[in-house]
Amino acid sequence: DTAVSQTPKYLVTQMGNDKSIKCEQNLGHDTMYWYKQDSKKFLKIMFSYNNKELIINETVPNRFSPKSPDKAHLNLHINSLELGDSAVYFCASSQQVFAQPQHFGDGTRLSIL
Amino acid sequence: QQPVQSPQAVILREGEDAVINCSSSKALYSVHWYRQKHGEAPVFLMILLKGGEQKGHEKISASFNEKKQQSSLYLTASQLSYSGTYFCGTERPGNTGKLIFGQGTTLQVKP
Numbered sequence: 001d002t003a004v005s006q007t008p009k010y011l012v013t014q015m016g017n018d019k020s021i022k023c024e025q026n027l028g029h030d031t032m033y034w035y036k037q038d039s040k041k042f043l044k045i046m047f048s049y050n051n052k053e054l055i056i057n058e059t060v061p062n063r064f065s066p067k068s069p070d071k072a073h074l075n076l077h078i079n080s081l082e083l084g085d086s087a088v089y090f091c092a093s094s095q096q097v098f099a100q101p102q103h104f105g106d107g108t109r110l111s112i113l
Numbered sequence: 114q115q116p117v118q119s120p121q122a123v124i125l126r127e128g129e130d131a132v133i134n135c136s137s138s139k140a141l142y143s144v145h146w147y148r149q150k151h152g153e154a155p156v157f158l159m160i161l162l163k164g165g166e167q168k169g170h171e172k173i174s175a176s177f178n179e180k181k182q183q184s185s186l187y188l189t190a191s192q193l194s195y196s197g198t199y200f201c202g203t204e205r206p207g208n209t210g211k212l213i214f215g216q217g218t219t220l221q222v223k224p
Contacts, residue, residue: 031210041198043155043214055209090154097210099143099162104154 003027006091006105013081014113021076021108023091031055032074033092033102034066043090049074050097086112114139116203118215125191125222133186133218135201144177144184145202145212148195155200158186191222 004025013019025032033056034046047066048056054066063079074091088107094100116137123131135144143162147155161177161184169175173195177184188195198219202212 041149041217043200043217045211045213048210050210056211058211094210099160099204100210101157101160102145102147102212103157106154 004091004093004103004105006089006108008108009106010109010111012111012113015081015083017081018077018079019081019110020078021089021091021110023074023076023105025072025091025093025103025105027093027095027103029093029095029103030071031094031097031100032068032071033094034074034076035090035092035104037088037090037107039087047074047076048097055097081110081112083112086110115213116201116215118199118201118218120218121216122219123221125220127193127222127224128190129222131188131191131220133188133199133201133220135184135186135203135215137182137203139182139203139205141177141179141182141203142206143204144175145204146175146184146186147200147202147214148197149200149217150197158199188220191220193222193224196220196222 031050033048037043049068052068065077068074090107091105092102094102146158149155172189175186198217201215
């Protein structure tokens, strides 16, 4: 019974395309996150939602747009994909905002051709 | 703002001990530790909240010196399953739960 699930697991696409990654958590958590992990394993926060409200919006190109239709779901839409967007994108969730363990999904490996 | 981890990489034999350090230039509210195995998601190990707090998780424990803005992760009698990349994540006061991760420490345990 997967706690945080992301789809798809792999995404191979061409520059300029638009793509979406979906995330769902069944832990009953209030807070969800998107992280980007680059080829050097650097794990960087992109966005965070608490009870469907955006609370963290890091310096991310506006081609990236998160959307949280409800507490259990957080999707990431990326427009006009660029080579530099190639990375692993992790979704995570935590019970509340502060000082809480974060449960990560298995990641979406995005490769731009 | 990114915390600095040291060392960058460690190679151990089974049964040996290791210490991974995490240092921040800013005041901290909490320090989190995660382990990530190759090709997998990061997995939560522990959170430390108070200055001087120490926590344990089987043979893995950690300390947090709030005044020095430093945390250390202690792995004793290492097992093959401890291999992976360890990340510390720091949370600053009033930062709405934003976790900033260090660059990671790769630990390899050999038989």
